[in-house]
Amino acid sequence: MNKIGKHAVPLKKEALGFVGNRIQLAVLREAFHIVDEGIASPEAVDDIIKYSLGRRWNLVGPIASADLGGLDVFKNISSYLYADLANATGTDPTLEKMVDNGKLGLKSGQGFYDWQGDTGKRIVADRDAALLDQLKHDHNAKKD
Incomplete structure (x- = not known):
């Protein structure tokens, strides 16, 4: 690791x-x-x-x-x-109800939030880029 x-x-x-x-x-x-x-x-x-x-x-x-x-x-x-x-x-009853109704989040386009369109993909890309930046920072900090 x-x-x-x-x-x-x-x-x-x-x-x-x-x-x-x-x-x-x-x-x-x-x-x-x-x-x-x-x-x-x-x-x-x-x-x-x-x-x-x-x-x-x-x-x-x-x-x-x-x-x-x-x-x-x-x-x-x-x-x-x-x-x-x-x-x-x-299991949380609200979570169970949402899953039973096909509200799976980004993968179905609806969860607690509406994920129709490119909003979810943009958020995932931004999140992943920020996480990679943090990993790079951690890696570089270990070198110092």
Whole structure:
């Protein structure tokens, strides 16, 4: 992995799914819950991640971020917020309904967003170019 410019991370033991997928699904479960409960729209949830957590976690991961913010603060927040977070263990009902209705996202042209036309292809191309730039930056930083 390191030879091809990726950042290999050793794990302590095997677990179902990749660690990144597990974290992503935990975030998605709560994001879907927020939308299902009418707290925020899909667009608002995406903007909150893009313009706050996503930027922060791109620089330091969630655990380092908690350390930097103060574990006492996160303990206090967890004491009341955990009880209100999504904790379902089955498939999200909204996600299941959308898939059953053929709303698969970009591949079907409709999901939470309308992906008709070239908008989705442009976003994917822009995202992929930005990710490649970040990989190049990481690779060059290792050389320094």
